[in-house]
Amino acid sequence: MEKTFSQWKKQCLNKLDLSKKGSVDADIGHVVSLLNSREEYFTTSSCSGRVILLDGAPESSDVQKQNCVWLFVSHQKCTSDDLVSGLARSSGDAVLKFEPFVLHVQCRRLEDAQLMHSVAINSGFRNSGLTVSKTGKIISAVRSTHGLEVPLSHEGKLLVEHEYIHFLAQIANEKMEENLRRIHRFYQNLQSALPTEKLQRLQIPDPPVSQELQDPPHRLETEKEKNKTTVYKRRRKREQHQRTDCCHGDGSSSQVPDLDDCLDLFT
Amino acid sequence: MEKTFSQWKKQCLNKLDLSKKGSVDADIGHVVSLLNSREEYFTTSSCSGRVILLDGAPESSDVQKQNCVWLFVSHQKCTSDDLVSGLARSSGDAVLKFEPFVLHVQCRRLEDAQLMHSVAINSGFRNSGLTVSKTGKIISAVRSTHGLEVPLSHEGKLLVEHEYIHFLAQIANEKMEENLRRIHRFYQNLQSALPTEKLQRLQIPDPPVSQELQDPPHRLETEKEKNKTTVYKRRRKREQHQRTDCCHGDGSSSQVPDLDDCLDLFT
Incomplete structure (x- = not known):
């Protein structure tokens, strides 16, 4: 089991990052580094949180999400101009979403996954949960309930006033701030929960969290x-x-x- | 362990239902009955899915959700009139939400939880996950990614047109339909995945799903x-x-x- 886990970890960390973005988001680099420096964990996917404006085919169901066009995406705060100019390109049914921090961590043993899960829950990530596969892979998913999903156009026609879009940009940005606070809390709780003797002596970058979040x-x-x-x-x-x-x-x-x-x- | 699980089950099923509603939602009665008839499972909480209109204090953060007032709640489809009359009573920041089916199932052994989890994922409930506590409680949470969260008023002032509210009611009802289809799929997958020899011979009610969903x-x-x-x-x-x-x-x-x-x- 030990050997299998370290083999998995080596294989995973040596792979090319095949995500669209191709790299770990700046706001969670320190979290990912901390976990990957531990012998009992490695991360398999992550997103620091983002605001997205998706344009879907009006008749499409959830099953056909692949037809979506990304009108706008940001891992930082957005402006109402970002949203307005994205919406101007909508030809279908556009939806504004805030998707919070999500992290998948493969864990060596069940007790390592339990620790990760308790840190996640304690940091406000209430939709977190474990997956235990038949092959022995144990994944702890860190997920929040914290979202926003607002339909804004239908068949390319805008359904709301610009003033409302301005209000939504503020709400999305507040959610982004709360999201960063939770990531910070998660990082702090992780640091205090992980037994120090198991730390591999790697260089872990300082978190990019501003003073106001601390x-x-x-x-x-x-x-x-x-x-x-x-x-x-x-x-x-x-x-x-x-x-x-x-x-x-x-x-x-x-x-x-x-x-x-x-x-x-x-x- | 066996004895502890059956004791937990007995204790839980004999307790008063302390939820606000006080009973299992009609659309998932058959799912809850099926699970509780099995010796390896029992349900600890559930919601078939609902449309809610919440009125929050404008300055409140997520931590202070307890100050929310429920302007409207329905476990069935809603009309735009329902939403309009709910919104007329808003004095804070009202938000329309669609919250899909959620189910928590306590499982006897880890392999029972793995089976429940795989049925959930396979039925479209992608945010599902397990919780394993130190005391041996294993909970499988069945959760969907399928939501809607639309801010509609600020300090009691409506931010959108009635036409948009009408559109939102349609979207919420479509999500409710898709939600029922997923519950039906989950029930069918459960029935085929659970080993028949373990079925306790209890009367399980027929599912209330209409022909069009089958x-x-x-x-x-x-x-x-x-x-x-x-x-x-x-x-x-x-x-x-x-x-x-x-x-x-x-x-x-x-x-x-x-x-x-x-x-x-x-x-």
Whole structure:
């Protein structure tokens, strides 16, 4: 098993990056490097988060998404001009989407995947989950619930005013900021959760997160204490909302199943 | 372990349903019954899919969602009048959402969870994933990527025309239809994937799916053959799109990690 994992890792990291962009997004370079420097993990795909404007054939179903044209894509903040000029080229049904950070990490053992999953959940990535294949591949997917999906044109005809598009650009940018905060939190939680003795001594670049996204300098509590505080707040929040956002449930499980169990890894 | 699982199951199924709605949604009663009739599974929470109109405090972040007011919610199709009259009561920032089917299933063993996960992925629920807790609880979450999230008012002021709201109601209803088709596919795939000898002889209600959602009667291929066809189509689709929708990847993994590995369970 050990050998298979390290073989997989070597093979994967030596492969050409076949994604459209062909490289890791700048805002998550430090996360990807941290994980790939660990013997128990390697990343198989990632996206730091993006705003996209897609133009689909009006009659197409979800199954035929391949006919989509990308009118605009950005991994940074966008302007309403970006969206307006993209929409001017729409000839079908254009949709504006914000797609948050997503990361797939192959893990050596199930307990490594459990740790990754608990860090993800604890950092706000509530749609995270594991995949365990018959061949022994264990993947931890880090996913957020944080999105935006707004139809904006039909058969090339714009359905909304420019003022609304301006408002949407603001909303998308706020989501991008919150997304960066969560990536930062995920990185910090990862650093404190990963046992230090297993760190391979590689050069890990500094994160490109600006000062405003970081915790105020007067907070002197340790990472572990911070995690405990977060866990406490989350538990409080769940207790208050047991009856609110779930259609059928046993009261102990909301959209996030067994959060406490996941978080137990930290306490 | 066996004893613990059956104890958990008994305890969970005997509990009061503490969700807001207090019962299982009609469109997934048959799915929940099928799973709870199996000795290796039980459901801990579920939602058949819904259209919701939420009114949030304009300054609130994602963390403060508890201040949201539900202006409208429906587990069936909606009309534009439903949305217009809901929006008339908005005093904050209203957002229209379509939230697809979500199901959490506790599984006896990891291989039971793998089977559930492969059925979910194979039925189009690409955001599905497992959670394995330290205490031995294994949850398979069935989740879709299929959503809609449209800001519609700001500080109580409507941002769009009524014509656009009418268009959105249509889009939301199309998503609801596609959602029901996927639930039906999931149910069919579950039935063919679950080993029949383990079925506990309980009365399972007929699914409430209308004829139009079912496969045409002239298709005589078996469920297994159908699954194989689906797998084949998905593989073809992935081969065509390796370079399109992933920011960084090894080409063998897209947003769905190791789909082939999951689907291998069927072949």
